[in-house]
Amino acid sequence: MDHTRRGKNKVMVLSSEEEEEEEEEEEEEEDSDCDEAYESDDGDVDDSSLSDKVVALLREGKDIESLKLNECKAYLRNHCLRIAGNRDVCVARIKEHWRLKHGSGYTIYPRSSFTINCTGDVCMGDVVLFRQKVYEKFHKVTRHGKTLGNRTVAGRVVKESYGAAKQQHTFTVEVLWSSGVRKLPPLSPLLVKGRNLYKQKTYRQRWKNEADRIEVLSEKHKRGAAARSMRSLKRKKKSCSANESKGSKWQHEIHNKKR
Numbered sequence: 001m002d003h004t005r006r007g008k009n010k011v012m013v014l015s016s017e018e019e020e021e022e023e024e025e026e027e028e029e030e031d032s033d034c035d036e037a038y039e040s041d042d043g044d045v046d047d048s049s050l051s052d053k054v055v056a057l058l059r060e061g062k063d064i065e066s067l068k069l070n071e072c073k074a075y076l077r078n079h080c081l082r083i084a085g086n087r088d089v090c091v092a093r094i095k096e097h098w099r100l101k102h103g104s105g106y107t108i109y110p111r112s113s114f115t116i117n118c119t120g121d122v123c124m125g126d127v128v129l130f131r132q133k134v135y136e137k138f139h140k141v142t143r144h145g146k147t148l149g150n151r152t153v154a155g156r157v158v159k160e161s162y163g164a165a166k167q168q169h170t171f172t173v174e175v176l177w178s179s180g181v182r183k184l185p186p187l188s189p190l191l192v193k194g195r196n197l198y199k200q201k202t203y204r205q206r207w208k209n210e211a212d213r214i215e216v217l218s219e220k221h222k223r224g225a226a227a228r229s230m231r232s233l234k235r236k237k238k239s240c241s242a243n244e245s246k247g248s249k250w251q252h253e254i255h256n257k258k259r
Contacts, residue, residue, distance in 0.1 A: 050074035058098050064091060081187050082158065082174065093187065100186035105177030109154050114203040122171065122194075122202060123217045126157045131200040132192070134181040149181035150200075155190060160220065162227035169194035169224070 054075040057064050072090035076083045081097060083090070099108070114129035122128055131152050135145040155173035162169055170193050178184045207213045 047074040047077050051078035054094065058094075064094060067091060067094075079187075080185070082189055097187045100176060105154070105186055109176045109205075111154075113205050114154070116204050116206060117201065118204045119198045119202045121217065122157060122160070122197060122204065123213065123220045124157050124160050125207070125213065125216055127155070127176070127205040128157060128173070128197075128202055129154045129204070130197055130202040131180075132196060133199075151178055151180040151182060151184075153178045153184065153190065158189070162223060169227075171197055173197075 050071045051074045054064065054067060054071055057067075067087070069087045069090065072087060072094060073083045075094055076090060076097075079097060081093065085093070099105075109127065111129065114127075118126065118128065129152070131150050134148045134151050136148050137145055153173065154176045156176060157171055158174045159172035160169065170191060173190045173192060175184045175186060175188050175190055177186065184190060
């Protein structure tokens, strides 16, 4: 089942694929696109009113370049979108959301444009196409759930990181369009772990400058190597600790028998 977590300053849409995960959710790092501090010139005017103002301008085809930052973020919050960035970034996000919301996602990002197989090696900035299983409900203890079907997602990778506790790789994908079971709203942030992103193959669009992608990928690989090294070290420490505990217990049992 899809879950949406909302807060005043952040929103995260969890893929139903996430329900297939173990209870290792310590790094379920919510999209940390927190609302930057700003002062509203509109006093007690709520987000809904400010958002309605933006929608009215868009419907009338009027320019929204003069919108204030708080008006932009009111619209973004009201539609459960990412709110990080300055005014220009937020205005651009609103314009893109309005285009995608009215069905142009398939035209702007056609399925045929995802020609490069990047399974196992996605990085921030990639525009990817992948499939994921959708469950009605997945039981973490029995590891079973009723599968409703598959969902295809085209999206932009806006964030990727390795969890602090278990160094699991997690991606935040901004949805451009989706099809299949339980379609997702355009530009909604989707949190998905690496193993689920790659499970049914992943394809991407070509960058304008592939050399730029190589630099981003190289930086990601360095962090990945550091994360794997850290995970290996933690496992060794855990194993040593467990062995010491067993040895101590064994010595205690021998001591009791001698008595």
